[in-house]
Amino acid sequence: MKPVTNKKPFKVGMIGAGFMAKLHSLSMNNIAGLTDDPEARFDLMRIVDVNEASAKKEAERWGWKEFGTDWKTVTRDESIEIVDIATPNDSHCEICLDAFANGKHVICEKPLSIDSKTAELMARKAVESGKIHMVNFTYRAWPAIAQAKKIIESGAIGQIRHFEGHFLQDHNNDPTIPLHWRFKKSSAGAGALGDVGSHIIDLSRFLVGEFDSVSATMQRFINERPLVEDRSRKGAVEVDDFTNSLIKFQNGATGTIKAGWALPGYKNDVFFAVIGEKGSIRFSWERSNELQYFDSSDPAYLSGYRSILLGRAHPGAELFWFPDLGGESSVGVTAQGMGYGEAFALTFSHFVDSLKSEKSASPNFIDGLRCCEIIDAIKTSAAEGTWQQVHLAEI
Numbered sequence: 001m002k003p004v005t006n007k008k009p010f011k012v013g014m015i016g017a018g019f020m021a022k023l024h025s026l027s028m029n030n031i032a033g034l035t036d037d038p039e040a041r042f043d044l045m046r047i048v049d050v051n052e053a054s055a056k057k058e059a060e061r062w063g064w065k066e067f068g069t070d071w072k073t074v075t076r077d078e079s080i081e082i083v084d085i086a087t088p089n090d091s092h093c094e095i096c097l098d099a100f101a102n103g104k105h106v107i108c109e110k111p112l113s114i115d116s117k118t119a120e121l122m123a124r125k126a127v128e129s130g131k132i133h134m135v136n137f138t139y140r141a142w143p144a145i146a147q148a149k150k151i152i153e154s155g156a157i158g159q160i161r162h163f164e165g166h167f168l169q170d171h172n173n174d175p176t177i178p179l180h181w182r183f184k185k186s187s188a189g190a191g192a193l194g195d196v197g198s199h200i201i202d203l204s205r206f207l208v209g210e211f212d213s214v215s216a217t218m219q220r221f222i223n224e225r226p227l228v229e230d231r232s233r234k235g236a237v238e239v240d241d242f243t244n245s246l247i248k249f250q251n252g253a254t255g256t257i258k259a260g261w262a263l264p265g266y267k268n269d270v271f272f273a274v275i276g277e278k279g280s281i282r283f284s285w286e287r288s289n290e291l292q293y294f295d296s297s298d299p300a301y302l303s304g305y306r307s308i309l310l311g312r313a314h315p316g317a318e319l320f321w322f323p324d325l326g327g328e329s330s331v332g333v334t335a336q337g338m339g340y341g342e343a344f345a346l347t348f349s350h351f352v353d354s355l356k357s358e359k360s361a362s363p364n365f366i367d368g369l370r371c372c373e374i375i376d377a378i379k380t381s382a383a384e385g386t387w388q389q390v391h392l393a394e395i
């Protein structure tokens with residue numbers, strides 16, 4: 001008999017056993033089976049949540065060895081190397097600072113924090129710690145989006161003229177959804193802008209570049225919601241349901257970014273078009289296995305967007321369900337389809353790459369800080385009705 005593996009897995013502790021715990025646990029459990037890398041594996045040591053029953057449930061179904069209620073039992077446990085944070089936004093800062101002070105690598109959910117002041121402190125401590133730090137802006141790793149970045153970098157669409165982006169959903173148009181943490185300024189920082197807008201802000205920086213200034217409007221459609229603890233009473237919603245921003249990028253391109261979660265008809269649409277001088281690229285998560293590409297140099301009789309279906313030719317997709325058939329084209333099978341779970345698995349595979357190489361992760365805490373700085377500028381612009389310069393702290 002031979003042992004299956006003698007490789008040492010990365011020992012991880014998770015804080016927050018809500019929605020995200022499912023995707024993170026799924027990814028960490030499956031990573032070994034997706035990559036050919038025998039070192040890409042996690043030991044799920046402990047999961048904690050203020051709600052003990054949630055921690056117990058996630059521990060039981062995903063195979064976490066222990067569960068508890070106190071996050072310090074993760075950040076201060078010497079046997080744990082990595083802290084994975086998936087709690088509401090206002091708790092990220094304190095937990096991250098304690099994790100870095102105790103020598104841990106950290107993967108933290110987005111947005112990094114509720115404002116740029118705390119995010120700046122987190123980014124500073126992350127850099128000073130010398131440890132790996134990553135923010136889970138999940139969509140960067142998506143093969144269609146990683147391919148869009150490659151196309152832009154190849155010069156195929158030329159100089160970027162405009163970015164049109166949105167992340168729009170409609171589920172919060174239901175007024176019976178109670179007043180949970182996402183609807184309060186103190187726990188969320190911002191509403192749709194921070195929750196879904198942070199993703200499209202990150203993608204716009206990833207694909208186009210750094211922001212110069214913003215001009216925005218914010219709207220709230222549902223002003224009161226039933227209290228979580230007593231649904232017969234209502235409390236005030238404090239955040240935006242929809243934020244609409246005009247952008248000037250430092251490189252001269254302009255953009256629009258919309259973030260909304262109560263817009264009927266939009267289910268989960270992470271959308272962007274990057275329009276350059278020679279062509280353009282379009283993507284929508286509602287058709288997430290496609291990338292649209294337009295080349296101005298096509299003859300007129302072929303002129304139009306082409307749909308490129310995801311397959312192993314696209315960055316990251318080779319980890320999934322597209323067998324290599326050994327042909328010279330290396331195309332293999334395409335269009336088997338990938339989804340939300342695979343997006344998280346890809347982020348975790350990038351996290352493993354950084355842990356192994358000790359090279360900075362992408363996106364890291366500085367990217368998380370930049371997003372918070374942009375959110376702050378958008379909020380100020382909407383409150384004051386003026387264009388706002390985005391302040392970029394030096395780290």
Ligand SMILES: NC(=O)c1ccc[n+]([C@@H]2O[C@H](COP(=O)([O-])OP(=O)(O)OC[C@H]3O[C@@H](n4cnc5c(N)ncnc54)[C@H](O)[C@@H]3O)[C@@H](O)[C@H]2O)c1
Pocket residue numbers: 015016017018019020021048049050051054069071086087088089091109110111136137138195
């Ligand atoms: N990357 C993505 O695409 C994505 C998607 C959804 C949510 N998120 C982010 O993930 C984070 C969590 O969101 P969610 O949807 O899982 O929320 P959730 O409400 O489903 O879960 C949060 C959990 O944290 C627990 N919690 C709260 N304070 C805690 C504390 N101090 N210590 C331990 N546990 C605590 C709660 O009891 C709850 O179980 C947020 O920052 C959110 O913005 C990211």
